[in-house]
Amino acid sequence: MVKFAIDNLDIRFGAVHAVRRVSMEIFDHEILTVIGPSNSGKTTFLRTLDRMNDLQPNFKMSGSAAFDGEDIRKMDVQDLRRRVGMVFALPLPLPLSIFDNVAYGPRMHGLPGGKRLLSRVEDALMSAYLWEEVKDRLHESAFKLSGGQQQRLCIARTLAVEPEVILFDEPCSGLDPISTAKVEDAMLKLKQRYTLVLVTNNVMQAARVGDRTAFFLSGELIEIDKTDKIFTGPNDKRTDDYIRGRFG
Amino acid sequence: MTMNPYRTQRIAFFFLFLANAVILLLVGLIVAVIVQKGLPGVTWEFLSDIPRQGMRAGGIFPAIIGTLYLVAGAILFALPIGLLAAVYLSEYAKDNALTRLIKLAIVNLAGVPSVVYGLFGLALFVVFFKFGASILSGSLTLGIMILPLIITASREALESVPQSFREVSLSLGASKWQTIWHIVLPNAIPGILTGTILGIGRAAGETAPILFTVAAFYLPLLPGSIFDQVMALPYHLYVISTQVPNVDERIRYGTAFVLLALVLIMNLIAIVVRYRFRMKKKW
Numbered sequence: 001m002v003k004f005a006i007d008n009l010d011i012r013f014g015a016v017h018a019v020r021r022v023s024m025e026i027f028d029h030e031i032l033t034v035i036g037p038s039n040s041g042k043t044t045f046l047r048t049l050d051r052m053n054d055l056q057p058n059f060k061m062s063g064s065a066a067f068d069g070e071d072i073r074k075m076d077v078q079d080l081r082r083r084v085g086m087v088f089a090l091p092l093p094l095p096l097s098i099f100d101n102v103a104y105g106p107r108m109h110g111l112p113g114g115k116r117l118l119s120r121v122e123d124a125l126m127s128a129y130l131w132e133e134v135k136d137r138l139h140e141s142a143f144k145l146s147g148g149q150q151q152r153l154c155i156a157r158t159l160a161v162e163p164e165v166i167l168f169d170e171p172c173s174g175l176d177p178i179s180t181a182k183v184e185d186a187m188l189k190l191k192q193r194y195t196l197v198l199v200t201n202n203v204m205q206a207a208r209v210g211d212r213t214a215f216f217l218s219g220e221l222i223e224i225d226k227t228d229k230i231f232t233g234p235n236d237k238r239t240d241d242y243i244r245g246r247f248g
Numbered sequence: 249m250t251m252n253p254y255r256t257q258r259i260a261f262f263f264l265f266l267a268n269a270v271i272l273l274l275v276g277l278i279v280a281v282i283v284q285k286g287l288p289g290v291t292w293e294f295l296s297d298i299p300r301q302g303m304r305a306g307g308i309f310p311a312i313i314g315t316l317y318l319v320a321g322a323i324l325f326a327l328p329i330g331l332l333a334a335v336y337l338s339e340y341a342k343d344n345a346l347t348r349l350i351k352l353a354i355v356n357l358a359g360v361p362s363v364v365y366g367l368f369g370l371a372l373f374v375v376f377f378k379f380g381a382s383i384l385s386g387s388l389t390l391g392i393m394i395l396p397l398i399i400t401a402s403r404e405a406l407e408s409v410p411q412s413f414r415e416v417s418l419s420l421g422a423s424k425w426q427t428i429w430h431i432v433l434p435n436a437i438p439g440i441l442t443g444t445i446l447g448i449g450r451a452a453g454e455t456a457p458i459l460f461t462v463a464a465f466y467l468p469l470l471p472g473s474i475f476d477q478v479m480a481l482p483y484h485l486y487v488i489s490t491q492v493p494n495v496d497e498r499i500r501y502g503t504a505f506v507l508l509a510l511v512l513i514m515n516l517i518a519i520v521v522r523y524r525f526r527m528k529k530k531w
Binding site for chain 2: 050052055057078079080081082083085086088090092094095104105108109154157158161
């Protein structure tokens with residue numbers, strides 16, 4: 001089933017042409033990895049999907065992006081972001097306790113405190129493989145956690161909202177290899193329940209976790225295909241050059 | 249000659265130290281003079297009695313109460329309005345030429361001489377709204393005077409909350425108002441209180457804005473309502489220092505000491521509140 005249908009998407013920030021006529025689809029319960037050098041438009045593309053680009057000044061978009069068949073620009077933006085969660089490049093805990101970080105989303109959507117909230121927080125922390133490490137210190141500041149734990153906390157916080165899609169924007173760029181492996185494990189498990197879009201600068205990570213992989217260059221979608229195909233026999237020479245580290 | 253970096257640093261350090269020493273010396277001198285000349289006059293009777301014998305004896309109780317009312321009234325008026333204006337300017341207003349002009353105008357309003365606010369208050373509150381010379385007129389005038397301070401400090405406090413916190417909150421599907429209420433405002437409170445502290449000090453100390461709008465020359469009574477006139481410490485100090493001959497130095501400096509102590513106490517309260525919020529801050 002098609003989750004996102006993107007048609008002729010074109011994005012400019014003032015004079016900067018960030019994304020050029022991109023058309024593609026994102027399927028239910030897949031991990032789509034998006035690779036490409038810096039300034040290739042992959043993060044801008046990702047932030048289109050939950051309309052975070054709307055916050056940027058001079059943002060102009062043409063073409064269309066539909067979520068479950070509905071034009072995202074006609075959707076209620078809060079509803080869209082509730083259904084399409086995002087994990088940012090740097091671990092960004094809110095200045096609250098560990099518990100309150102995870103409970104933040106559900107609370108904002110009107111879930112009252114009590115047993116249901118508790119179990120929602122616990123479930124989210126378990127799915128993010130963080131529960132065992134924090135269950136005895138839920139009311140400490142989230143800033144006391146290590147970088148890797150903070151990033152898993154951010155994943156838990158996104159999961160607690162019970163979205164349908166989770167967008168990852170280079171979630172492991174600040175993490176050591178062991179923390180990275182834990183985050184990747186979490187993503188592979190999450191695939192059963194969610195659709196994941198992962199933007200990454202780490203080509204090997206894309207190969208490890210992706211079902212399909214999209215390659216962006218200078219704002220254009222060069223190629224999108226099964227991850228195996230991209231890494232063994234891509235159609236475009238530029239894709240081949242990039243994954244072999246010949247440029248970018 | 250080549251510069252010796254070590255010596256350059258020593259010279260720079262010396263001047264930095266000197267600047268601080270000059271400030272400390274001046275502040276210390278002011279406090280020392282007022283404490284030395286004023287403290288002997290500050291007795292329980294001085295604090296709790298009404299002025300007697302044409303203000304040459306008795307106490308300053310009505311002026312203390314008057315100043316407390318005026319400061320409380322000014323904060324009550326200026327803090328909510330200033331905060332809401334700051335939230336609008338920093339969170340909602342589009343960043344365009346008009347917004348920047350408004351921000352610039354507000355910053356500049358903080359520098360308008362206080363006597364101008366006094367005249368404005370006289371024209372608007374005393375005459376036009378017919379509040380007369382009253383606590384209401386005086387509080388509103390002082391409130392308008394400290395509005396720019398509070399708006400500017402609050403705006404800076406709001407803008408210093410990292411943009412990433414807002415993005416995270418919005419990305420979780422929270423509304424803009426929820427983001428402001430649950431994330432931005434709690435983290436801006438220390439900065440907002442700093443603005444409030446500055447406002448308290450200014451509202452308590454200014455003479456010109458209350459001169460035409462509320463302050464009574466001699467009124468040895470406590471106010472019955474916000475439509476009454478009151479005495480106020482800065483104006484009382486001016487009166488007994490320049491308008492009434494032969495007032496004992498102990499009374500004059502005693503009044504100055506009480507005014508200073510009052511501002512200090514009010515600031516201390518705000519500082520303690522701010523400290524508690526800073527402790528709660530988790531980043």
